[in-house]
Amino acid sequence: MKTNLKKFLALSFMIMFQWGLAQTSVSGTVSDSSGVPLPGATVLVAGTSNGVTTDFDGNYSIEASEGDVLSVSYVGYVTQNVTVGASATVNVTLAADNALEEVVVTALGITRDKKSLGFAQQTVSGETLAESKQVDLNVALTGKIAGVQMIGGSSSTFDNGFLRLRGESDVLYVVDGIKVYTMSDINTDNIASISVLKGAAATALYGADAKSGVIVISSKKAKVGESSFTIDHSTSVSSVSILPNYQNEYGGGYDQEWDVFTYNPATDPASFASFTGHYTPYYGADESWGPKLDGTLVRHWDSWIPNHPNFGEQRAWNPNPNNVKNFYESGIENSTSLAFASGTENTQVRGSLRLINETLPFPNTARNQIDASVNGSVQITDNLSAYSSLNYQIRKTENFPVNGYGGLGANFNQWFQRQIDMDRMRDNYFYEGQYYTWNRVSARNATPKYWDSPYFDFYGDRTEQRKNIMFGNFGLNLDINENLSAQVEARNRFNTYESNGRTGWGGIDTPSYNESSSRYSENELQATLAYTEDFGDFDVDALIGYQATQRRNHSTSASSAGGLTVPEFYSIATSKDRPNYSTSLSTSKQLATFSQVSVGYNSMAYLEGSYRFDWGSTANADANRIETWGLSGSFILDKLINNKNVSFAKLRAGYSEAPVFPGVYATSSVYGVGTAHSGNPIFRVPNTQSNPYLLGGTRSELEFGTEFSFFNNRLGLDLTIYERTDKDLPISIPVTGATGYSGLAVNSGQQSAKGVEVTLNLVPVQTEDLRWDISLNYAQNKKYVDALAEGIERRVLDSWMSWGGLQTQEVVGEEWGLIVGRKKARDANGTQIVTETGRATFETNQVLGNLLPDFTGGLTSALAYKNWDFNVGIDFQSGGRFFSTSNMFSYYSGLHEDTVGLNAKGNPKRDSVADGGGVNVVGVTADGTPVDTYQSASFHYYQHYFGNNHENWLYDASYVKLRTMRIGYNFPTDLIENTPFEAINVSLIGNNLLLLYSNIPEGGLDPSEIEGSGSIASGYRNVEGGQLPPSRTFGLNVSLKF
């Protein structure tokens, strides 16, 4: 029995107005064969649109006349038709259908019986997703699907994460058959269910785009007999949760001596006359090796602002341990959704509107978003039906916080003065029309040295983006006869982005302005013919189809050069030098025909094959066809096993081959164009030598799986093992620059991946009032490099991972993503080898680890007790690595708490070595002579960085995170009986709550939030350049259904 409160909410009906004959109120209880009531079962008066659902206790009440037939149905049970007799009470007992008659959505939106699938597939229901009220789909899926690893951006920014499915990140998102451009186009409130098709076999019908897996999303649609209106509102507050461990003993500067101001009557204004003898900090230093914070009276940065009340004031040189924390605000998000759904047997319509207003924990950052959608279907004649859907989103963002090096995270955690009072910074950064910074060149010169005030980054500099997207479809279904049906569908999506950004007047950088506009669109037409027939014990389903796709991406951008000519005015027209302008256009077309045949024997054995041809414009015109095919089978064992404890047992296997097209214009060879010099144009030979014979590579995948369910579905186990090979990948092989090129485009390269995915579902407690579901996902994926190109054993994927050229490499015969860099040299006993003065020595080209994790997974727990629900989501990762620039520079700059304290002699580390301070370095020289010396703290910690000490700052990316928690309450039906509401739910939600475990000794970082863009970031998310602090969110959600 499935007691499912959420189903009850979703399927609640209102009694419809009806005309006609005298009706009585027929009521009763629907229960299963063991007498347990079934809430949320549908009771429909056959032939009408009159329907209700049973309440929590399985009771229903409906207007019906004697002789009407009541059709009672419930998922997993055989539908019963009962004629209304003289009695006004009709109780119905439903018999359980064959276990797991679960219907799932597969490729091209085709629904299939899960048991007939020969390949790995996992479903997440829309309600489970909606529990965490996450706007970001990727975050909402985290931990729920085996093999899916969520790579996150900072939770306090607008950064989207992305998903890696079986180690690959080019996962396709499909909503109602439309391939969506980006995951953020999807309105999570409209999702009815998500079906994750994991391997190539599951996607042989989508062709090359889907070789890494497809996330098939079905939107909510109105059901027959439904008429509802829901309002959903949630408000949540986010605040910064993890900050590094700062030291608060020494302030800004490069050494501990004070500069003393001396009035110079020849050059200083008269107001400076009384300043002789004042202590001045080294304002221009962006490090904290300065004097001790002992309360000495000094001239802080804001005491030099002319005409300011603080002018000339001396204040104590004291710690401000919470200064960074005080900078951050509380971010607030308000999200309101309205949806209506109405369905009769002939017409179903659903519409929704969602409004989101969000601010981040940073000043002057805001996002407003409106998502609107409408979908509907109409039965035109008995055989012909039409359907259509339209989704629209408009989103405006003001100020994207800069994540990574050069942004706020880098400022506070790497280059800062620890004594800065943030309240004074907020009050004084802009005074009488001028911007002032803590990092001024000197007492007399207010020009910023390296850093503007952090407030300038949000008020002086600005970025703005406007996003408009639309995607939709229109289709016709024709039932030709009882076996044959045809479908034609047209789909379109387009995304446009307009952005502009400015570097403000009055800051350290030359003012500038840039604008860009891009548009990405795709049109697709698909026609399919489906055939289904039973031949005795055999069921045959066949499908043949045709698809034509057209894509167009166009972007232009312009930026000012050399500065702007009009103060406080930002436009391209006022650029000082000739502005930079660039534009890029790419178009491609694709045609495909595909077919799929599945044969089932006796509902016990299934065999399925699919074949697809694609012709693409990006391939060489003489050979532009690729073939994708797949074969899979499944075998249902439980009837053979015939053990009452085994409710379901299935074995499955599948194999598929899916080639890839080369990228747009990859086969053509062109010159790059540079900025002209005094009217002379500049052409450059590009750095990658093109290859006109470039082919697509091929992915082949073999998969085996089992699915078991025990004890009447109280325990479920899904196990999948897969092996995947990528051959002839078109890659740019890096070659030594002396060839004239840095890369050659070739078809070589072979990679393979092996993995295991396990899903365990447990229902430890199931009683009338209480049900507890636990689901555990675990996945392991190991990817290997089998071959690169002839004679090439090694390929550097990314070498700008840090200072000093840490590299991510592909090495033949090794796991993909080796990290190679410098490691401190040690002797056979593990003692560090140093120079005589204690300087570290290093070994270069050492393998330091691997980028990809050892295993990933998640745990979800859903507890339902009467009207309450309590859900928890945890996800985890073990292994993997990332480089931390923040920690590296926080040591270099003396910001970290480890750079203060006592040394081995018991004296403060930061005292001079002559005074017994310094950091003890113990080691041996290369020839074995022991070394035991003290280095000045600033030199030692500079060394930590200068050594290009990659090993030290390459951290284990393992973590366990409590990502969501929710407590919800459904108002009982008797309480709301007299209100217009059908259902009310109130819940408290927490997101990104706690990092339960991480393996970073110095702390202060969240390994699940490594940034993906920025000056030193890379697509592999393997380096953190200046992580913005993660934030946790608490919110309240109210859902009203009419």
Add this chain to the structure above:
Amino acid sequence: MKNLLTKIGGFTICISLLFASCETVDFGDENVNPNSPTNKKTDAMITSAITAIPGIVGAVDPTYYVQQISDVTYTTGSRYSDEQWSFDGFYTGALKDLQEVIDLNTKFPTEVTGGGSNANQIAVAHILMGYMYHNITDRWGAIPMSEALQGVDKIYPKFDLQEDVYSQVMTNLDKAVGMIDGGGLNGDIMFNGDMNKWKMFANTLKMRMALRMADVNPSAAQTAFVAAWNAGVISSNAESVHYPYLTEDAHDNPWQDRFETRYDFVPSALLIDHLKANSDPRLAEFADGSLISNGTEYVGLEYGLENPGILETNLSGIDARVIKDGTNDGGYLMTYAEVCFAMSEAFLRGWSGLPGSAQLWYEYGIAASHGQWGVASADASAYLASVAPVSMETMAMEKWVALYLQGYEGWAEWRRLDYPVLSPPSAAISGTGVPVRHGYSALLPTNNKEAYEAAVAAQGPDNQDTKLWWDTK
């Protein structure tokens, strides 16, 4: 069953007919890249290659090695933090563009006449390649040349020894000068199509290279040197070659960019003190007085300190004409002063076949350098009267001063002449002395293993202390 098989069979036949129909589909122009051109515009490639020169003449690091420039705050550069450097940018950029000019002029001579005459384009390409190869080999030593720039045809180009690079370049320069004809040259932002200037440039380069190998192969050096002199080299300050910087951001002097929002480099105490001690009037032209003294006092920053801790307002800055403007200063490729000192040295070595004398050319060189920097002739003459007579040491010291802000040239000459006597900073991060070479890029042992190992075996350990072929002491 039969029914089933028939139906399936029929279905399959339909499908296979459909599939067998098309092997390829014609998409027309869909895959023609609309963003970038394919026209063989060789003049634009020559311009592109010339724009790589600021990276050579405006480089900061060699100014550290000759200890004329100090770091104000971030001192890792002057303390040799980087030992490994990559030459890939030259090969994938300018050198490949020039090779493309040569290839297109050879394979499609009639299609590329928009760039000038075929001979002139090929000649200038060789001259520019020679200039760049010379700079590259003087930094690293053995470098790929004969097997380079061939793309997929040679993915593991071998390294040519420096000796061979020198001889190939000098041969190419001679050939280039020989093939220059009366046709024009377009895209020439350096000399605007004046082929005589290109001949002068090539000959001066050859003279420079000849002098550089004077210690390892004196007879060949002398022959080449005299031949270059006779063919015609730079003969006045007006003929000194300076890169054509613009005020526009995309083509301005890198020195000016460095000082737009930061202040990281100042003249060293070694240089300033030397100029002060000799009452050298170039002091006021090389540097500006410190802000705190209102421009009246010249204070250099001691070179190589780990933590100088001195505000830049207390220090002299590099002259404003370089760091605030830079269009006509701080970007010399070759100067008349350099030619004069080279001639002086030829006499000091006892080479014959040249006019003048060591002392004469020495004085011409000093006067030329003063004139180049805008010193009034009266002051220049006063200084001239006070200098010691010519010797290898005095000539080398004067040349060291004259090559101010000509980083790579200054460094090469210091390595060769060994004056002034310099020692590395105590807080040096790499190496055991002042660098005499740049180490190869960290990518080479991966990308071109055998060739790299052969080069190291022939030349010496791959670090900054291994002397190059011509640097005998």
